[in-house]
Amino acid sequence: MKKLTLLFAFLTSLTGACKMDQKKASDSVATETAGQINGITKKWWKEDVVYQVYPRSFKDSNGDGIGDLQGLTQKLDYLKNLGVGVIWLGPHFKSPNVDNGYDISDYRDIMTEFGTMQDFDALLAGVKQRGMKLILDLVVNHTSDQHQWFVESRKSKTNPYRDYYIWRPAKNGKEPNNWTSGFSGSAWKLDTPTNEYYLHLFAVQQPDLNWDNPKVRKEVFDVMKFWLDKGVDGFRMDVIPFISKNPEFPDLKPGEDFGAIISNGPHVHDYLQEMNREVLSKYNMTTVGEASGVSLQRTPDFIDERRHELNMIFQFDIVNTIDRAPGWKHTKPWKIEDFKAVFTKYETQLDKHTWNTVFFGNHDNPRIVSRFGSDLPEYRAPSAKMLATMLFTLKGTPFVYQGDELGMTNYAFKDMKDVNDVEARNAYTDLVLGGKVDTKTYIAELNKTGRDNARTPMQWDASPNAGFTTAAKPWLVVNPNYKEINAAQETTDTASIYNYYRKMIELRKNTPALIYGDYKDLDPAHPQVFIYTRSMEGKKILVLLNFSNKQVDYTLPQSTTLKTLLATNVSGVQMDKDDKGNIKFHLTPYQASVYEIN
Numbered sequence: 001m002k003k004l005t006l007l008f009a010f011l012t013s014l015t016g017a018c019k020m021d022q023k024k025a026s027d028s029v030a031t032e033t034a035g036q037i038n039g040i041t042k043k044w045w046k047e048d049v050v051y052q053v054y055p056r057s058f059k060d061s062n063g064d065g066i067g068d069l070q071g072l073t074q075k076l077d078y079l080k081n082l083g084v085g086v087i088w089l090g091p092h093f094k095s096p097n098v099d100n101g102y103d104i105s106d107y108r109d110i111m112t113e114f115g116t117m118q119d120f121d122a123l124l125a126g127v128k129q130r131g132m133k134l135i136l137d138l139v140v141n142h143t144s145d146q147h148q149w150f151v152e153s154r155k156s157k158t159n160p161y162r163d164y165y166i167w168r169p170a171k172n173g174k175e176p177n178n179w180t181s182g183f184s185g186s187a188w189k190l191d192t193p194t195n196e197y198y199l200h201l202f203a204v205q206q207p208d209l210n211w212d213n214p215k216v217r218k219e220v221f222d223v224m225k226f227w228l229d230k231g232v233d234g235f236r237m238d239v240i241p242f243i244s245k246n247p248e249f250p251d252l253k254p255g256e257d258f259g260a261i262i263s264n265g266p267h268v269h270d271y272l273q274e275m276n277r278e279v280l281s282k283y284n285m286t287t288v289g290e291a292s293g294v295s296l297q298r299t300p301d302f303i304d305e306r307r308h309e310l311n312m313i314f315q316f317d318i319v320n321t322i323d324r325a326p327g328w329k330h331t332k333p334w335k336i337e338d339f340k341a342v343f344t345k346y347e348t349q350l351d352k353h354t355w356n357t358v359f360f361g362n363h364d365n366p367r368i369v370s371r372f373g374s375d376l377p378e379y380r381a382p383s384a385k386m387l388a389t390m391l392f393t394l395k396g397t398p399f400v401y402q403g404d405e406l407g408m409t410n411y412a413f414k415d416m417k418d419v420n421d422v423e424a425r426n427a428y429t430d431l432v433l434g435g436k437v438d439t440k441t442y443i444a445e446l447n448k449t450g451r452d453n454a455r456t457p458m459q460w461d462a463s464p465n466a467g468f469t470t471a472a473k474p475w476l477v478v479n480p481n482y483k484e485i486n487a488a489q490e491t492t493d494t495a496s497i498y499n500y501y502r503k504m505i506e507l508r509k510n511t512p513a514l515i516y517g518d519y520k521d522l523d524p525a526h527p528q529v530f531i532y533t534r535s536m537e538g539k540k541i542l543v544l545l546n547f548s549n550k551q552v553d554y555t556l557p558q559s560t561t562l563k564t565l566l567a568t569n570v571s572g573v574q575m576d577k578d579d580k581g582n583i584k585f586h587l588t589p590y591q592a593s594v595y596e597i598n
């Protein structure tokens, strides 16, 4: 008997072990599928919501009227409570602030107005303590003209730093080619000490770095490691597709798209793959490239995970679906169908190796509720919540821009003396002082599309200057509607836009189908309603948005069964059945409703 028992025990141990092996094997299989979901590689930066902070306008802690790092640290619990997982910090490096930090004079020091390296270290520690992550805004297509490299480079043609930048002699006594700067005027500036031109795709004070110089690439990679070794979790990369230029600098021909050309230089992918080999691959971090000029077709070239370049890019098809000031920017009427077509293009043209971002605003664009919703009193809250519903249910990493979670609006600048943005001030000089556009027209258009709209100080409460600063005069005007629109009111009001954002972020976090699920537009041609599904592993989520200020009746596709109402921005959803028994919604203006369906 004993033998049998022993034998049985032995066999059991075998089968047990075998079961163990199977379990381990199944675990490993589970792990493999755990590494993927719906055919997509799982990553933290695909699951978190990112919140963009424009530090100059976020919170002033020392009463000088300018936001700073200590101010941001004081507000980390506000962001934690909102539910965002990652903070994208606008440029915090030393800068003379010609372009509010996008002109860097020292990559290893903190902008004087923002505080000290100790303040930065305290901010990073505060972010980590709350289980959040911090990505920095890396501006390496150009530096400030006050960077030591440029100070040296312009001294002489033989200076060791000469080739850190892009210098060319005059051509027929003029600029080397006909390129214009993004901030008006020629993209070339004649520099007297050496009587040559240097390239600046943006302000004169932002000379472009010469990425063809391996010393420049090494300097940049060392800067990246300096901050990654401090523990930051990644970079947003300013106009990174612009870093490689055709050394012939051919003129732009009539009808050519400058953005498409400048974002597709001969070595852009070589340099990004080198950056990945030398830096990115060595850290658990993420990258998102600002890819103005990159078409959807070329998007995988930058972010297909098998190419080992960047993780994500900001593609500009959405923000470019909107009109711009005539004479200043291209002007075209905006249609919801254009907007919807972009997301269908993303779904059908990007495969599972290419992950998208979803954003409707940032520090370079007007406020989303004014631009894509309505900032009229009766529609501001419903339309802001409708936009939030879209932001957190479309496919891709959502980027929230500071203040949009409060429904902050554009500000109607009355006078150029209040306008800070170098892009707007240069365009004013060129267009108005140049006699091409009258002041009234220019300011009216600027108020629709100008960048300062999104840079007015964060509205914390109803105290003077919205609680942003104790200074008498903040660096930029505070929108006077702060008395009604502010964080103190909204964090305590359960029906506020802030709390709607918080609930939608929570819903997204707890619903894998909203993160990794397939996207399908159910009615691309409808002129007011945006209706789509997100589906994965048998779970199907229906998102129904009335993108208009009209009451709209909308009948769902045949045999759709509503299982659970997951979110809505109205107090009571109105619906009945049509004569075929299909569900018919009576959508109120800007109504958003999210259901789990069969």
Ligand code: TEU
Pocket (backbone or CB within 6 Å): 099, 102, 103, 139, 182, 202, 238, 239, 290, 292, 363, 364, 365, 423, 451
């Ligand atoms: O913006 C680059 C860019 O594409 C901008 O020119 C944008 O399209 C335009 O301002 C819209 O009106 C990045 C930064 O986001 C921006 O703040 C900087 O001014 C610019 O680069 C230069 O660094």
Ligand code: CA
Pocket (backbone or CB within 6 Å): 059, 060, 061, 062, 063, 064, 065, 066, 067, 068, 113
């Ligand atoms: Ca300050």
